[in-house]
Amino acid sequence: MRFMVIVKANQDTEAGKMPTTEMLAAMGKFNEEMAKAGVIEAGEGLHPTVKGARIRYSPADASVTRGPFNLSRDLIAGFWMIKTSSLDEAIAWMKRAPFEPGSEIEIRQVFSVEDFGEAFTPELREQDDRTRAHAAKK
Template identity: 45%
Template sequence: MRVMVLVKATEDSEKGFLPTPEAKEAMGRFNDELRNAGILLDADGLKPSSQGKRLAFDGSRRTVIDGPFAETRELVAGFWLWEVKDMDEAVAWVKRCPNPMPGPSEIEIRPLYEMADWQ
């Protein structure tokens, strides 16, 4: 099963604060573990929402909304794409993850649709 593992944004990530060298090193080791286990398909961090855009759709109309966006805790600061046996395995790996932010943070796990889901 493929899952998208979403690192939720914080006030610090939205201000563009970069992780400390120690935090980058710890996350690098964790990513190496994921890669060595054959789980990691892709991963990356996202710049603050102030550098982003949203497009609102209403029928044929498209409206461009410039960042930053409100509700920081609902934004995504980074992601992994993993191939795991099941949700329990994904949860077990996230529990091993170093805290991705300097303070309190959240990580969300969402399964991707597979071809079998559409039949």
């Protein structure tokens, strides 16, 4: 199973405050442990929302709002893509992440092709395969 681990933003991340050398070293060690175990697929921090935008879609068009955005529980400061055998295993790994007290993450399972059932036709499956092959070449 694949999971996206969403790291929630806080005042420091939204202010652009960078982690300390010690925090970077601890996170690097944690990421290395996940890599050695074959768990991590990707993981990155995100710039503050002042450098981002949101797009809201309507029947007529798509409207753009540029950041910064008000600090709320829905802002994201970073993410991991991990692969584990279960949600419980993902939770066990993430409980070991070296975060400061008060930090918050969210763990969400990523849909697999099989989850879409018959709606995911053979033609759509072929298209998905081509897209993934193309992206892997980059």
